Each structure stands twice: as structure tokens, then as C-alpha cells.
Amino acid sequence: MVEIILIASGKGGSGKSTFVNGISNALADLGKKVLAADCDIGLRSLDLMFGVTENVVFDWGDLLLERCSREQAVIKGKVDFLAAPRSFDDGFTPESVSELFRSLADDYDYIILDAPAGIDRGMRLAASAADRAIVVSTADSICVRSCARAFDELRRLNIEDTRLVINMFEVKPACKHKLLNIDQCIDETGVQLIGVIPRDINIGFSSVTGKAPDADAPSSLAFNRIAMRITGKRVPLICE
Numbered sequence: 700m701v702e703i704i705l706i707a708s709g710k711g712g713s714g715k716s717t718f719v720n721g722i723s724n725a726l727a728d729l730g731k732k733v734l735a736a737d738c739d740i741g742l743r744s745l746d747l748m749f750g751v752t753e754n755v756v757f758d759w760g761d762l763l764l765e766r767c768s769r770e771q772a773v774i775k776g777k778v779d780f781l782a783a784p785r786s787f788d789d790g791f792t793p794e795s796v797s798e799l800f801r802s803l804a805d806d807y808d809y810i811i812l813d814a815p816a817g818i819d820r821g822m823r824l825a826a827s828a829a830d831r832a833i834v835v836s837t838a839d840s841i842c843v844r845s846c847a848r849a850f851d852e853l854r855r856l857n858i859e860d861t862r863l864v865i866n867m868f869e870v871k872p873a874c875k876h877k878l879l880n881i882d883q884c885i886d887e888t889g890v891q892l893i894g895v896i897p898r899d900i901n902i903g904f905s906s907v908t909g910k911a912p913d914a915d916a917p918s919s920l921a922f923n924r925i926a927m928r929i930t931g932k933r934v935p936l937i938c939e
């Protein structure tokens with residue numbers, strides 16, 4: 700049965716879209732059928748990370764409003780892709796958005812939704828379709844606090860199963876006084892940890908070229924571990 704997973708955060712720029720790209724590809728490497736959908740209405744970027752910008756003609760808003768067929772909206776690939784609408788429409792309601800993604804469920808093991816930052820309308824719309832959520836935070840105390848707020852909002856929206864990813868983690872950060880350690884991130888957010896992704900220069904390159912980092916890049920290894928945990932496999936949280 701499909702699982703629809705919302706990727707959310709409090710503050711912007713914590714790495715949600717990067718995470719959607721990395722985790723979708725890692726799940727596909729495990730043989731799962733995956734659809735990644737950009738839900739950052741108006742500020743979409745995931746098509747760039749997936750390297751499919753040239754192929755985007757329609758988006759999930761067009762599909763919802765019956766302006767195109769599923770075949771026209773879904774861009775096929777190792778991970779299938781749905782672009783975000785360029786603007787909100789009165790037809791986008793929690794019910795219609797949820798119904799849309801449920802209608803795609805038969806074709807996939809996982810549908811990964813890239814939410815906009817924060818807890819506003821766009822995030823709540825995307826959350827309406829989700830079974831579970833992952834909040835992505837850096838170890839910065841401001842980002843962590845806003846993640847705790849996003850977690851509260853997800854609970855209010857009846858998403859009971861939320862996990863934390865700490866992104867851009869550095870064992871020896873340059874500005875240590877500003878950053879929390881892993882235990883502090885967990886305590887401050889109150890969310891169970893599902894994985895830690897290191898700061899990795901390979902990600903910077905991949906987000907502009909649309910090509911995934913090499914399989915042995917530190918971030919790729921972290922995405923693989925989190926993908927295994929998502930599928931229920933027992934692997935240690937952090938690479939030794």
C-alpha cells in the first residue's frame with residue numbers, strides 16, 4: 700500500500716527539496732516505485748533539482764483542475780515527478796488535494812511531497828494528503844525551534860507519525876556556539892530522529908546540475924540509510 704510522506708520544516712532553506720531528491724532516489728534504488736511532487740506552490744524548485752525543467756508543461760494543479768491527463772502531468776523517470784502549480788487556485792482545498800494524491804496511489808509505493816517552509820496555507824494543503832511526515836532541520840537553534848512549531852502544527856493536522864532529519868550536520872562546525880548537538884536537536888523538537896545528513900559539498904553541485912551525487916558521497920550514504928529505515932529495515936542511525 701502507498702505511503703504519502705510530507706517533507707516539512709519551520710524555517711526555509713533547511714534542505715527539504717534536497718532531501719526529497721535524495722530520499723526519492725534512494726527509495727528507487729531499493730526497488731520502490733516513487734513519485735516526488737513539488738508542493739511549494741509559486742516557489743517551485745524541485746524540477747531544477749530533478750533536472751526535468753525542460754519537460755515541465757503541466758503541473759498537479761492542472762491535473763486537479765482537469766486541464767490535462769495524468770500522462771501529461773507526470774514526468775516519468777527513475778523517480779516520477781509532478782511539478783508544483785505556479786499559483787494558488789480556489790479549487791485547491793484540503794479535500795481536493797488529498798483526493799488527487801490518493802488517486803495516484805495505485806501506481807506507487809511512496810509519494811514524497813515537498814512542502815513549502817513554515818505552517819501556512821501551502822504546507823497545510825500538502826499535509827492534507829499525507830500519512831506521515833519528516834521534518835528537516837539544521838542544527839541551528841533557530842531552525843530547530845521552528846521545526847518544533849511545525850511538528851505541533853502537523854499533530855494538530857492529525858499527522859501522528861513524524862520523524863526528524865538533521866541536515867547539513869558537521870561534527871566539527873566552525874561556529875560551534877550557534878549549533879546544537881544531536882541530542883539537543885531531539886530534545887528541543889520533541890521529534891524522534893530518523894537520520895542525520897552531513898554537510899556535503901557534492902550536494903551543492905548536484906542541485907545546480909540536476910545530477911545525483913556519487914553513490915559513495917557522504918550524503919548518498921546517509922540517504923540510503925534513511926531510505927532503509929523508512930521501509931522498516933533496522934539499520935543504525937548514524938554511519939560509524
Ligand SMILES: Nc1ncnc2c1ncn2[C@@H]1O[C@H](COP(=O)(O)OP(=O)(O)OP(=O)(O)O)[C@@H](O)[C@H]1O
Binds near residue numbers: 713714868
Ligand atoms: N547536506 C547538505 N550539504 C550541503 N548543502 C546542502 C545540504 N542540504 C541542502 N544543501 C543546500 O542548501 C540549499 C537549500 O536547500 P533546499 O533548497 O533543499 O532547502 P529547502 O528547505 O527546500 O528551501 P525552501 O524552504 O526555500 O524550499 C541548497 O543550495 C542546497 O544545495
Ligand SMILES: [Mg+2]
Binds near residue numbers: 716717744
Ligand atoms: Mg524547497
